[in-house]
Amino acid sequence: MATEHIFIFDTTLRDGEQVPGCKLATPQKIEIALQLEALGVDIIEAGFPISSPGDFNSVVEISKVIKNARICALSRAVDADIKRAAEALVYAKHPRIHTGIGTSQSHIQHKLRSTQDKILERAIHAVKYAKKFVEDIEFYAEDAGRTDNEYLARVCEAVIKAGATVLNIPDTTGYCLPEEYGAKIAFLRDNVKGIENVVLSTHCHNDLGLATANSIAGIQHGARQIECTINGVGERAGNTSLEEVVMIMRQHPYLNLDSKVNSKLLNQTSRLVSESMGMPVQPNKAIVGANAFAHSSGIHQDGVIKRRDTYEIIDPKEVGVDTSKIVLTARSGRAALAYRFKNIGHNLSKVELDIAYAQFVQVADVKKEVNDEDLEEILKREQITA
Known part of the structure; x- marks a missing residue:
């Protein structure tokens, strides 16, 4: 059986940089982005342009130097966000806008103070608006891990129809067990009309230490993109570790899934990110920790x-x-x-x-x-x- 390609979406420069004290200057971000391209990641999420002038500028400058990887800019499902992301991506050879909104009852009721129907309308509008600027649109259903599967499927089907090319199914709070998360991906794969025309993506957080396990469960059940960071850096307990998922796929060839990452550059990339962010890698960290071997x-x-x-x-x-x-x-x-x-x-x-x-x-x-x-x-x- 031929090996299927798993897209590696690196968000070290966006989600990873949200760690307190890890703010990077634009030259540092450019250096890391170039290293990520050399490493072989498919997509680099370069920042959240509307969040600050510095973030906007970083996305612009990274877009100028990256030749092969897709450059992604984050936005909320807000027109101003989306427009700003599009402006930041003007020099990108392969631009992607990443827009979305919370879909769990917790987010809808307490954070957004809205209703399921209104959230659905906002999701559709955001994708259609983003589509006016670039062709490649990734939609994230924030807190999908705690979202009812039937409603999540409705949202996914609607945004596919609106023009989304990638569906990000985040376990935003790191709550899911691997069996639950894998089953959620499988449910969407089997119940969403048009799902075969888009890429399903995992975006898992490590609050319970399950980010890597959940991401692997996701690709085993049909996801074909993993969103991750070098050294697993990220909000709270961190994100899925790029080096872990890459080497898990490579060490288990019977999965028939692999990335194009040059694993020989993993240790070098890990050190660059650690030194740039001032975030030491724990010695017992899998793959890149000082005690790993x-x-x-x-x-x-x-x-x-x-x-x-x-x-x-x-x-x-x-x-x-x-x-x-x-x-x-x-x-x-x-x-x-x-x-x-x-x-x-x-x-x-x-x-x-x-x-x-x-x-x-x-x-x-x-x-x-x-x-x-x-x-x-x-x-x-x-x-x-x-």
């Missing part, structure tokens, strides 16, 4: 040294990491110690290794991690010249 347990170290895939399902080089790390701690064994000695140019005999190991354990009980300088000191102290 680090081993400190003696049992694990012995297995990895003998054959990498005993404990690593991804070759570090595939995501831009030079090699696995054998970290020497009090839990490390002789195999790891011999490996690290060999790496710094010392091939110890069994007797020498036993002597060195006895000293190593004493050092490791005092220090969290034993480094190469400590190893050289052990050899000097024990007068081992191997």
Whole structure:
């Protein structure tokens, strides 16, 4: 079976930048956008033009330099928003306006103070108005995760008829379980007239730690676009992590789904975003965390040294990491110690290794991690010249 293409919609520069303290200047945004294009993302959501002059300018300047990826600008279902987004996209080679409105009863009643019928009218009008400026219109049904499926289907069918090309089904609050979210996508796929003519998109938040799982469930049930961010940055607990969904698809070829992302640039891109935003990546973060390919347990170290895939399902080089790390701690064994000695140019005999190991354990009980300088000191102290 041929592999189906999953569009990667990166919103690091829009949803990701909404994190308090992570404001980026236009030159930083341009640098990240160019890196995202090199990475191979299909769509770059460059900003929310009406929100500020700076955001407007960033979308304009990014549009000037990006040649291949689609450039998307966010708007609410408000004419002024949509017009401003269109103005910001005037230089884009492949422009997209992303407009929408809340569809859950909570949003309709408490946030918008409206009715389902009026929201439906606003959704249709927004898409038709946006269509006057660009051909590619993505509609988001905010809080779709908590929206009644029958009403959500009505909205989706109406905006398709109005001219939408992409339907974004956000789990805005990160509430859904993967089974629920997958079933919602399947319901729309099976019950919305004209759904075969548009792209269904996932946009999942990580409030309960399920953003990646929900996105994968979405594409398993018919979505063909994933909206995500580098390092999973975003509002509150963050968004779907780009690096995670890309590598999940690649590590499970039986899904017959893949992106065109150059995974060897993932680590480099992660570092750029982290440094630009001043947002450290947690060490145990999947794929790009400092400990993602680090081993400190003696049992694990012995297995990895003998054959990498005993404990690593991804070759570090595939995501831009030079090699696995054998970290020497009090839990490390002789195999790891011999490996690290060999790496710094010392091939110890069994007797020498036993002597060195006895000293190593004493050092490791005092220090969290034993480094190469400590190893050289052990050899000097024990007068081992191997």
